[in-house]
Amino acid sequence: xxxxxxxxxxxxxxxxxxxxxxxxxxxxxxxxxxxxxxxxxxxxxxxxxxxxxxxxxxxxxxxxxxxxxxxxxxxxxxxxxxxxxxxxxxxxxxxxxxxxxxxxxxxxxxxxxxxxxxxxxxxxxxxxxxxxxxxxxxxxxxxxxxxxxxxxxxxxxxxxxxxxxxxxxxxxxxxxxxxxxxxxxxxxxxxxxxxxxxxxxxxxxxxxxxxxxxxxxxxxxxxxxxxxxxxxxxxxxxxxxxxxxxxxxxxxxxxxxxxxxxxxxxxxxxxxxxxxxxxxxxxxxxxxxxxxxxxxxxxxxxxxxxxxxxxxxxxxxxxxxxxxxxxxxxxxxxxxxxxxxxxxxxxxxxxxxxxxxxxxxxxxxxxxxxxxxxxxxxxxxxxxxxxxxxxxxxxxxxxxxxxxxxxxxxxxxxxxxxxxxxxxxxxxxxxxxxxxxxxxxxxxxxxxxxxxxxxxxxxxxxxxxxxxxxxxxxxxxxxxxxxxxxxxxxxxxxxxxxxxxxxxxxxxxxxxxxxxxxxxxxxxxxxxxxxxxxxxxxxxxxxxxxxxxxxxxx
Amino acid sequence: xxxxxxxxxxxxxxxxxxxxxxxxxxxxxxxxxxxxxxxxxxxxxxxxxxxxxxxxxxxxxxxxxxxxxxxxxxxxxxxxxxxxxxxxxxxxxxxxxxxxxxxxxxxxxxxxxxxxxxxxxxxxxxxxxxxxxxxxxxxxxxxxxxxxxxxxxxxxxxxxxxxxxxxxxxxxxxxxxxxxxxxxxxxxxxxxxxxx
Amino acid sequence: xxxxxxxxxxxxxxxxxxxxxxxxxxxxxxxxxxxxxxxxxxxxxxxxxxxxxxxxxxxxxxxxxxxxxxxxxxxxxxxxxxxxxxxxxxxxxxxxxxxxxxxxxxxxxxxxxxxxxxxxxxxxxxxxxxxxxxxxxxxxxxxxxxxxxxxxxxxxxxxxxxxxxxxxxxxxxxxxxxxxxxxxxxxxxxxxxxxxxxxxxxxx
Numbered sequence: 019x020x021x022x023x024x025x026x027x028x029x030x031x032x033x034x035x036x037x038x039x040x041x042x043x044x045x046x047x048x049x050x051x052x053x054x055x056x057x058x059x060x061x062x063x064x065x066x067x068x069x070x071x072x073x074x075x076x077x078x079x080x081x082x083x084x085x086x087x088x089x090x091x092x093x094x095x096x097x098x099x100x101x102x103x104x105x106x107x108x109x110x111x112x113x114x115x116x117x118x119x120x121x122x123x124x125x126x127x128x129x130x131x132x133x134x135x136x137x138x139x140x141x142x143x144x145x146x147x148x149x150x151x152x153x154x155x156x157x158x159x160x161x162x163x164x165x166x167x168x169x170x171x172x173x174x175x176x177x178x179x180x181x182x183x184x185x186x187x188x189x190x191x192x193x194x195x196x197x198x199x200x201x202x203x204x205x206x207x208x209x210x211x212x213x214x215x216x217x218x219x220x221x222x223x224x225x226x227x228x229x230x231x232x233x234x235x236x237x238x239x240x241x242x243x244x245x246x247x248x249x250x251x252x253x254x255x256x257x258x259x260x261x262x263x264x265x266x267x268x269x270x271x272x273x274x275x276x277x278x279x280x281x282x283x284x285x286x287x288x289x290x291x292x293x294x295x296x297x298x299x300x301x302x303x304x305x306x307x308x309x310x311x312x313x314x315x316x317x318x319x320x321x322x323x324x325x326x327x328x329x330x331x332x333x334x335x336x337x338x339x340x341x342x343x344x345x346x347x348x349x350x351x352x353x354x355x356x357x358x359x360x361x362x363x364x365x366x367x368x369x370x371x372x373x374x375x376x377x378x379x380x381x382x383x384x385x386x387x388x389x390x391x392x393x394x395x396x397x398x399x400x401x402x403x404x405x406x407x408x409x410x411x412x413x414x415x416x417x418x419x420x421x422x423x424x425x426x427x428x429x430x431x432x433x434x435x436x437x438x439x440x441x442x443x444x445x446x447x448x449x450x451x452x453x454x455x456x457x458x459x460x461x462x463x464x465x466x467x468x469x470x471x472x473x474x475x476x477x478x479x480x481x482x483x484x485x486x487x488x489x490x491x492x493x494x495x496x497x498x499x500x501x502x503x504x505x506x507x508x509x510x511x512x513x514x515x516x517x518x519x520x521x522x523x524x525x526x527x528x529x530x531x532x533x534x535x536x537x538x539x540x541x542x543x544x545x546x547x548x549x550x551x552x553x554x555x556x557x558x559x560x561x562x563x564x565x566x567x568x569x570x571x572x
Numbered sequence: 573x574x575x576x577x578x579x580x581x582x583x584x585x586x587x588x589x590x591x592x593x594x595x596x597x598x599x600x601x602x603x604x605x606x607x608x609x610x611x612x613x614x615x616x617x618x619x620x621x622x623x624x625x626x627x628x629x630x631x632x633x634x635x636x637x638x639x640x641x642x643x644x645x646x647x648x649x650x651x652x653x654x655x656x657x658x659x660x661x662x663x664x665x666x667x668x669x670x671x672x673x674x675x676x677x678x679x680x681x682x683x684x685x686x687x688x689x690x691x692x693x694x695x696x697x698x699x700x701x702x703x704x705x706x707x708x709x710x711x712x713x714x715x716x717x718x719x720x721x722x723x724x725x726x727x728x729x730x731x732x733x734x735x736x737x738x739x740x741x742x743x744x745x746x747x748x749x750x751x752x753x754x755x756x757x758x759x760x761x762x763x764x765x766x767x768x
Numbered sequence: 769x770x771x772x773x774x775x776x777x778x779x780x781x782x783x784x785x786x787x788x789x790x791x792x793x794x795x796x797x798x799x800x801x802x803x804x805x806x807x808x809x810x811x812x813x814x815x816x817x818x819x820x821x822x823x824x825x826x827x828x829x830x831x832x833x834x835x836x837x838x839x840x841x842x843x844x845x846x847x848x849x850x851x852x853x854x855x856x857x858x859x860x861x862x863x864x865x866x867x868x869x870x871x872x873x874x875x876x877x878x879x880x881x882x883x884x885x886x887x888x889x890x891x892x893x894x895x896x897x898x899x900x901x902x903x904x905x906x907x908x909x910x911x912x913x914x915x916x917x918x919x920x921x922x923x924x925x926x927x928x929x930x931x932x933x934x935x936x937x938x939x940x941x942x943x944x945x946x947x948x949x950x951x952x953x954x955x956x957x958x959x960x961x962x963x964x965x966x967x968x969x970x971x972x
Binding site for chain 2: 515516519530534537538541542545549550551552553556557558559560
């Protein structure tokens with residue numbers, strides 16, 4: 019090994035510097051690791067928020083270490099563990115809130131589980147079907163801190179500190195309303211039903227609603243509220259009407275309000291004002307009807323289809339309604355007329371009523387006198403069919419031109435308005451007139467005419483037999499002769515036959531030539547180039563077969 | 573230069589491709605010196621198309637080589653298709669023997685009986701150095717004024733010796749045809765099949 | 769009674785880069801010019817340091833979540849052990865077994881073996897020397913298989929990214945676990961197995 023010897027002698031011994039500390043620098047690695055671990059632990063400890071316990075009736079949808087607590091969709095905590103309470107009547111959910119969510123441990127904070135719900139305000143929380151339930155929170159206002167809370171089973175109606183006004187509505191029954199049913203103003207949801215309870219003595223229902231700011235300014239002192247639930251289908255004498263606020267109101271019911279345009283009052287309602295909840299928009303917005311005027315009518319026909327609350331119209335304007343339908347017995351005529359009780363609201367006549375009141379004064383006697391005059395002019399009541407499908411009737415008061423004069427007692431209490439038969443009788447009349455027309459048709463004359471035509475037809479046929487037929491016979495004979503001639507021309511030795519024969523012959527020859535050519539080419543295809551081979555003289559016939567068995571020529 | 577020599581070569585090669593000449597034969601004998609016109613015939617006849625066996629229905633003459641072989645002679649051909657040759661030959665002979673002309677396709681004279689001749693050749697053997705044989709089946713039907721009067725169907729076999737050359741063979745066939753026409757004419761008169 | 773000759777007996781040092789047997793006392797290998805060391809420098813100290821660092825990091829690797837799985841909006845974080853349990857309970861016991869072996873068994877085995885080696889070499893014990901060498905070879909071989917878990921998480925997180933339908937994201941636990949694997953690998957690399965056999969030399 020010459021190499022190392024040389025290097026051994028030439029190199030001087032190196033200087034070895036030993037460190038002061040015999041610790042290698044690699045120990046930095048575990049030190050750093052330890053510091054990192056420590057910092058993580060410390061950080062975790064410091065960032066822990068308050069720990070609270072929320073009690074629920076059931077832990078449905080909650081999972082330990084997974085379910086989150088959210089406020090306005092921001093995660094503010096997590097359920098760490100779930101345990102049954104001591105008396106096994108409740109479930110305790112231990113929740114660790116974030117540090118920033120300190121306000122949620124204040125007294126009065128509400129917690130509830132957000133699960134998929136179909137409620138009054140619609141379907142809510144559907145996304146929890148996929149992502150799992152979470153706990154919603156609504157922070158309280160108080161400064162004190164609590165450790166245990168009782169969770170709500172249903173989400174509270176008003177959350178997140180909304181601003182608005184509360185009002186109370188009175189109604190006969192709740193109808194299809196529920197907590198959360200929307201309140202609409204001009205078809206826009208502006209609030210919701212917050213709570214309801216039976217009124218004193220159970221004679222009605224008080225409904226609390228909450229209208230959000232800024233729409234609460236539209237609740238005026240004279241606003242009218244009505245139940246806009248579902249689809250308002252009314253099949254009345256006026257026809258079929260379908261009315262709805264929204265799909266949500268079909269599902270969950272709803273209340274709508276608007277101020278009527280006939281009373282100008284722009285002042286907004288105060289908080290906690292009380293209103294009446296009407297059944298539908300028309301009743302809500304109807305003017306106050308004013309005093310009602312009771313009259314009676316007597317009909318001699320069947321009034322099937324006329325019910326209580328059927329409308330009474332005067333010249334097309336709804337002026338009142340039927341309040342009673344009774345049968346009466348007339349001894350003299352031994353019939354059962356129908357007595358209808360009607361309430362007429364003169365206010366509904368609007369301007370006409372105002373003018374009349376101005377001119378004639380507003381007392382009953384004058385009113386009766388006015389009606390007497392109108393009856394003299396021909397005012398009659400009539401039961402008309404409102405709807406052929408349903409057979410509903412309504413009372414119509416009109417001026418009839420040629421009405422029979424009746425005796426009208428203007429002082430009777432109540433007044434009895436004279437009547438004329440209804441429109442069904444009209445149909446009968448029309449049928450009768452049709453029958454009369456039909457009977458006027460001159461059937462005899464038609465029959466006579468028909469008879470004459472038949473005779474004419476007979477004459478024509480006779481002529482036909484006498485003259486036309488023999489001529490036809492002649493024509494037929496002629497046709498036969500022609501056919502015979504044709505037959506002859508197709509005869510054997512007719513020139514046409516000959517020409518046909520010639521043509522066929524030529525075709526035959528052509529086909530034959532082609533066949534011959536193809537046969538030859540098949541036998542000697544090289545003849546195209548080399549021509550036919552020369553063949554030798556043919557041999558004599560040999561009765562016994564010789565060695566070669568060739569078919570064609572050598 | 574090369575192109576020219578190639579063209580010359582091709583021309584010479586093609587010229588070597590010549591074809592040997594063809595000889596044509598016919599079954600019609602030469603017409604006799606005196607030919608009768610026969611304008612007032614006592615009988616009129618029609619000869620329908622003749623059917624010949626397919627083996628010999630070739631333009632080339634077919635000779636029998638051995639018991640199991642035929643030979644087509646490319647350089648010896650019939651001058652017309654064999655069926656037409658036969659038809660014309662038989663019709664010509666019949667005219668001489670019957671005394672009337674073959675009037676196929678012409679208007680028939682009324683009040684004169686009409687004989688329809690139908691001929692079907694079953695064998696047409698040509699054996700060089702041996703014989704020439706014709707085997708035929710034929711039928712006659714007599715018409716007069718649209719009503720059939722008589723019908724008869726017969727057969728004939730004719731055999732004539734032949735030499736080694738084709739000329740002798742064809743002449744032997746001509747003699748065969750003459751015998752056939754004799755038989756047909758006799759049958760039209762006696763209205764019975766001729767005995768062999 | 770020694771059967772084998774030591775390199776120091778024969779005044780030889782093996783170059784750890786090119787394998788050249790060089791004469792003792794020379795500073796650099798004559799062939800590849802790399803510094804010569806009799807044993808890996810600071811072998812025990814480095815091994816011990818890396819070992820301790822790996823041990824320290826193993827705690828957060830197990831406690832912190834490794835992966836965040838979001839399926840149709842319902843997300844959950846999983847540590848190594850909770851992931852193993854979930855896989856086992858959901859029926860894919862093969863995956864559970866694989867992850868358990870790769871992420872729990874192998875690192876623990878490495879820690880155990882390295883710890884044993886460190887202690888026995890420091891004590892110059894002559895107990896089961898051949899078996900200890902075999903153990904060392906074992907952990908050298910299986911060391912990097914622990915990275916399987918890291919690879920699985922990386923792959924899964926890269927592939928399952930269907931936004932709302934499902935998505936998987938890695939979490940800080942996997943980082944620490946990767947560090948653990950790397951540190952134990954470094955520890956195994958720093959350990960010089962010849963130290964096991966030095967106990968023979970010392971005692972003889």
